[in-house]
Amino acid sequence: MTNRTPCDASPKIDVSRFIEAGDTCSGEVPIAQLERLLDRLPETVEPAEVGALAWQVKGVRDAMGRPALEIVVEGVFPLVCQRCLRPLKWPVAQRTVVLVARTPEALVALDDEVEQEVILGSKAQEVLALVEDELLLSLPFAPKHETGCEVGA
Numbered sequence: 001m002t003n004r005t006p007c008d009a010s011p012k013i014d015v016s017r018f019i020e021a022g023d024t025c026s027g028e029v030p031i032a033q034l035e036r037l038l039d040r041l042p043e044t045v046e047p048a049e050v051g052a053l054a055w056q057v058k059g060v061r062d063a064m065g066r067p068a069l070e071i072v073v074e075g076v077f078p079l080v081c082q083r084c085l086r087p088l089k090w091p092v093a094q095r096t097v098v099l100v101a102r103t104p105e106a107l108v109a110l111d112d113e114v115e116q117e118v119i120l121g122s123k124a125q126e127v128l129a130l131v132e133d134e135l136l137l138s139l140p141f142a143p144k145h146e147t148g149c150e151v152g153a
């Protein structure tokens with residue numbers, strides 16, 4: 001029996017089974033579809049005109065054998081430079097391993113123990129919600145053009 005997850009049709013996973021199977025789920029999500037991120041877009045940018053981000057979620061184990069999810073997000077997210085207030089194409093290349101707890105009690109215990117992010121393993125976890133969380137954490141609050149604002153923009 002295989003646990004292949006049809007992520008295109010319905011990106012929800014049973015987290016424990018997903019990790020046991022060592023499954024991988026990946027795709028592309030239009031930024032316009034990530035509601036919690038829309039207020040980070042510059043006002044001059046139409047959400048429909050921005051691109052998509054590539055993502056991948058993989059069931060793994062950490063160095064200590066604990067169940068975990070590896071979440072990768074890549075692409076370009078348009079932000080506003082906080083120095084010159086002009087658009088800035090922020091490169092996203094985020095790879096995070098989040099530990100998965102089976103029970104709320106285990107979640108609290110693990111959270112005290114490790115510095116990593118810990119989530120509660122749901123039986124119907126929306127994969128894109130995980131991707132959205134990671135992206136929210138990875139975007140800087142005060143992004144600035146790296147190469148100077150005059151040449152940037």
Ligand SMILES: [Zn+2]
Pocket residue numbers: 081082083084085086144145148149152153
């Ligand atoms: Zn700038």
